Amino acid sequence: MATIKDIAKKAGVSSATVSRVLNYDRTLSVSETTRKRIFEAAETLNYSKYRKKIQKKKSLGKIAIVLWYTEQEELNDLYYLSIRLGVENKLQSMGYEFVHILPNERLHIDVNANIDGMIAIGKFSNDQIKNLSAACEQIVFVDFDTLSLGYDCVVTDFEHSIKQVIDHFLARKVQTIGLLAGIEYTNDHVLLKDPRLKIFKDYIKERLNQSPECIYTGDFSPESGYELMKKAVQELGDRLPEAFFVANDAMAIGSIRALHEENIDVPGRVSIISFNDISIAKYSFPPLSTVKVYTESMGEEGVDLLIKNMKKKSRSTQKGDPWDKACNTRKQLLIFSLNYPLLHCFGTQQVNLFPRERHRKYSP
Structure with missing residues (x-):
């Protein structure tokens, strides 16, 4: 490290x-x-796979990387920065050039630019997706489930992760669990709900037979985590939950700062588990307990899927395709493809779904 x-x-x-x-x-x-x-x-x-200097070679093609986060937003939530670096490093290692299409930038891809494929990172409205697909036939979305719209995508598996966190808390006799969730909008102002909110509510009701009450929503920034936790402390007082699941690491860092200012011991009085395990999680104080999301791998898988589609555009997948075999080592990702069988992989190992010592750094 x-x-x-x-x-x-x-x-x-x-x-x-x-x-x-x-x-x-x-x-x-x-x-x-x-x-x-x-x-x-x-x-x-902290991303050593491509640390070796990449030898310059003849380009195999040009890929457009569509970003939904601005540079400032990437700094507030490193989740998408990490995915982007995974995409860029993978493309470079495979010999492809890439260009960026920035948020709110009009989609003008010159025919002479010879864009061979497109990777869209983040969330997009239906209108934006139509514009992207009109500009380029080969497109893969990363961190947005677009299968129902007819586009391949790579997303993380929220459901199993959240259930594991709740089970972890309950196994330690924690009976009151709160949630700090996020609300987002596409760049053309379409509201996006955090799927973790519904999963959390449903599973708490299933396990505890009660409706969760301590739920606060904001954006995915440290400032929002700070403000939400301050609000929870002021509103709930002694009824503050024993534990919180926080939607991302940036929010968790802000929420812990708020708890410290209120002289509330972490994790003695309130335990926090967040989501993503971005590189800075290990440098925060105290070090974050966080569910590992393989963001670099999400970017890599997006590239693999795109290149595979580009190479096999004119023929269907054959039985025994090496892509299917490679699925056995994938990490905590759901890879949806219209052209290939569902690649549905959980945990850090195929034989052991979500081993606690691997997917968290939490110690009560």
């Missing part, structure tokens, strides 16, 4: 600055350029 000193050296700043940036210290005055350099250094150093 890369240390804060390693990140500081790569980013060209002090270790103290790195520590404060990775913990989203709001009192630190630092430029957005420096923040970006630190976050990208942390992601790169």
Whole structure:
């Protein structure tokens, strides 16, 4: 694991600055350029698969990477930064060029640009999806379930992860569990609901035979996590739940800061488990207990699926395709393809779904 000193050296700043940036210290005055350099250094150093220098070779084609997060939003929630780096590194290693299509950027892909395929990272409205598919026939979506709309996609498996977290809490005699969830909008202002909200409600009702009451929703930023937890403390007082499941690491960092300001012990009085396990989770204080989402792998799988579709555009999948065999080692991902059998893989190992010592860093 890369240390804060390693990140500081790569980013060209002090270790103290790195520590404060990775913990989203709001009192630190630092430029957005420096923040970006630190976050990208942390992601790169903790993503070793493609660390070796890639030999320049003749390009096999050009891929458009469509982004729904702005650069600022990526810094507030490294989830999509990590997916993007996974896509870019995989494409480079395979010999493909790539270009970015930024949020709210009009989709103008010149015919002469020779775009061979497209990977769309994030959430998109039906109108946006139609515009993207009109610009390029070969397209794969990462972190958005588009199978019902007729497009291949790679998403993480929320249901099994959330159930494992709740089971973990209940096994430790925790009886009151709260949720900090997120609400998002596409770039053309279409509301997107967090699927974890319904899964959480349904499973709490199933396991505890009660309707969960301590649910707060905001955006996926550390500031939102901070404000939501402050609100929970003020509204609930002594009725504050013994544990919270938090929708992402950035929100969890903000919520823990709020608990510390209220002199509430973590994890003594309130336990927190978040979602994503982005690179900064291990550098926060205290270190986050978090469900690992293989974001880099999501990007890689998106590239693999796209290239496979491009290469096999004119013929159907044959029995015994090596892609199907490779599924046995995939991690916590759902890969939906119109052209190939459902690749449905959970956990960190095919033979052991969600082993606790692997998918979390929580210790009561």
